[in-house]
Amino acid sequence: MKRAIVITLFSVLLAGAWGGWWLFTDKSAPLFKPIEYYQLSGEFHYVKPKEVNEVLDHYLGHSFWAVELNEIQTKLTYLDWVNKALVKRRWPNQLYVEIEEQIPFARWGEKGLVTQSGEVFYPKNREGFEGLVRVTGELSESKKILVSLEEFQQKLSEIGFVMISLTHQVDGVWQMELLNGSQIILDDRKALHKLGRFITAYPQLAEPLRKSPQMYDLRYSNGFIVGKTP
Numbered sequence: 001m002k003r004a005i006v007i008t009l010f011s012v013l014l015a016g017a018w019g020g021w022w023l024f025t026d027k028s029a030p031l032f033k034p035i036e037y038y039q040l041s042g043e044f045h046y047v048k049p050k051e052v053n054e055v056l057d058h059y060l061g062h063s064f065w066a067v068e069l070n071e072i073q074t075k076l077t078y079l080d081w082v083n084k085a086l087v088k089r090r091w092p093n094q095l096y097v098e099i100e101e102q103i104p105f106a107r108w109g110e111k112g113l114v115t116q117s118g119e120v121f122y123p124k125n126r127e128g129f130e131g132l133v134r135v136t137g138e139l140s141e142s143k144k145i146l147v148s149l150e151e152f153q154q155k156l157s158e159i160g161f162v163m164i165s166l167t168h169q170v171d172g173v174w175q176m177e178l179l180n181g182s183q184i185i186l187d188d189r190k191a192l193h194k195l196g197r198f199i200t201a202y203p204q205l206a207e208p209l210r211k212s213p214q215m216y217d218l219r220y221s222n223g224f225i226v227g228k229t230p
Contacts, residue, residue, distance in 0.1 A: 037060075047082055081102050106135050109134070136166070159203070173186070181213030185215070
């Protein structure tokens with residue numbers, strides 16, 4: 001008897017919950033409230049508003065209460081150049097959508113770009129970014145590489161060097177290509193110390209060496225080697 005009462009009560013509660021949900025979410029229900037508008041927020045340079053609108057237009061007419069916000073956010077982050085997306089309900093019939101763009105700081109290898117925070121992404125269109133420094137290395141070390149890029153360039157600017165390429169090899173060796181055609185080889189061990197020592201000594205090199213592209217190998221504990229570039 002008690003079991004029958006419990007089952008009956010559960011069924012009543014379940015039916016009540018379903019009925020309440022139906023009142024708000026079914027298009028034929030009296031309390032159904034559709035999404036009629038969306039407000040798009042964000043400053044776009046690379047994101048195509050047309051692609052964003054195509055995602056959001058699909059949800060117009062859906063239930064204000066039942067629409068899956070996480071689903072919309074996921075679809076938006078799949079779009080080219082979208083870093084983050086935030087979607088909220090705004091009473092009575094609107095979605096508020098905030099989009100954060102990917103801002104490239106450097107090129108990553110041959111096909112990617114990387115943000116200043118070290119996030120690598122692969123947009124379909126990479127035209128217009130050929131002037132950015134190209135960095136290469138393990139994806140898991142992208143943040144470390146970006147930090148080193150800024151540190152190395154800051155020091156190199158003291159002697160007028162501009163880096164156009166930075167590669168970090170799996171053995172811990174750094175290879176830098178400079179705008180003047182020179183190359184610098186460095187290892188992880190006390191890298192900034194060795195680079196600083198080179199920058200201090202560079203003005204003392206013979207003028208012919210400083211006037212033509214050279215290869216500078218800084219991987220030594222007590223100095224560096226100057227040679228012709230390959």
